[in-house]
Amino acid sequence: MARVKPKRHGVVTDMTAMCDVAFLLLTFFILTTQFKKPDVEQIKPPSSISEKLLPDASLMTINATPDGKFYFQPVENASERVKLLDNMGQKYGITFDNNEKAAFQRVQAIGVPMNQLKSYLDLPEDEQKNFRSPKGIPMDSTNKQLVDWVEQSLKVNPEYKLAIKGDVTTEYPKVKSLFEGLRDIDFLKFWLITSQEGNPNE
């Protein structure tokens, strides 16, 4: 019997399957990535050992800048934003037209008192981005607009969660007035945004 010669293989691996999976994953990650939106103002959160990540819930964010201004970032959902604007308008006796409502849906964060909100929303979009409010949203014992924003948002949807992002150098009395305001409307559970730090016990 003739000797069976081993067949010579080329060194080929079929990469098609791997390639398919790889691109499937790639598509998945591309579609799910949400890039961080640019902040309205530079805020450096303090560090903590907490390893909990910000959950995905419908989130409104309050930003407290180093000089004590407050910005309010409503939830992303566009139709609920319109309801929120309507509620706030009713409370403060301001009516907004459709252009302003559309502008409100796109806005990143609000940092103006209610009486300036209308003119702020009337600005063209790139001017809005460069607009730096001198005062932010008022929050003191007599004028609690910031808490009103939170309260009216909760009226639209009670499931909203709140995250507070404060700067390292934000003065405590500012934060305290915010906490007190939130206690007044019985909104007691929220998150403080911090940056990662190793556990010093380990």
Place this chain on the structure above:
Amino acid sequence: MAEVQVQEKGGKGGKVRSKKQNTRVDMTPMVDLGFLLITFFMFTTTFSKPNVMDLGLPAKPKDETKKPPPTEIKLSNSISLLLGKDNKIFWHQEDNTSLTDQNLNETSFDREGIRKVIEQAKANAADKTKFTVIIKPTDDAVYKNFVDILDEMAITKSEQYGVTDLKPWEKAIYDKRVGNSGAPAAPATK
């Protein structure tokens, strides 16, 4: 693809055949690029999420629970931390009659400072289950101090703590202390 072309050992001169064209395309660079992008997107998705810390405030009507009436919490079972200006932190275990600017101790926001103090106070507490930390940020404190001290609570596993305002008698001593302390001590490192 990654194929090693086996060279034919022709060369006997015969007929010149038209070479058979290989229809395979080398996919290696494309796969490389694909994985590179996957890595990039994977990292950006996980790192864009900031960390958070839970904070639950006490409800407003139950005001008496956040204050430490001496009848409820013995002084030895509690420690008061005053967050001062320039990242300073003071602590005491006294009440309004015994607190002086001598026994208002200053410490720092780090492992050697405040953590030792809390752990010691906890170890010396008469009833460890009732050991309470009372956090009193002054108006000079910054947000970072507040977060740091909450962090410290998590590290030392002190679950019972309260945040409240300074009492007038504490404020007087604190003002005296800060005014008197002269050259500011080195700010805390953390």
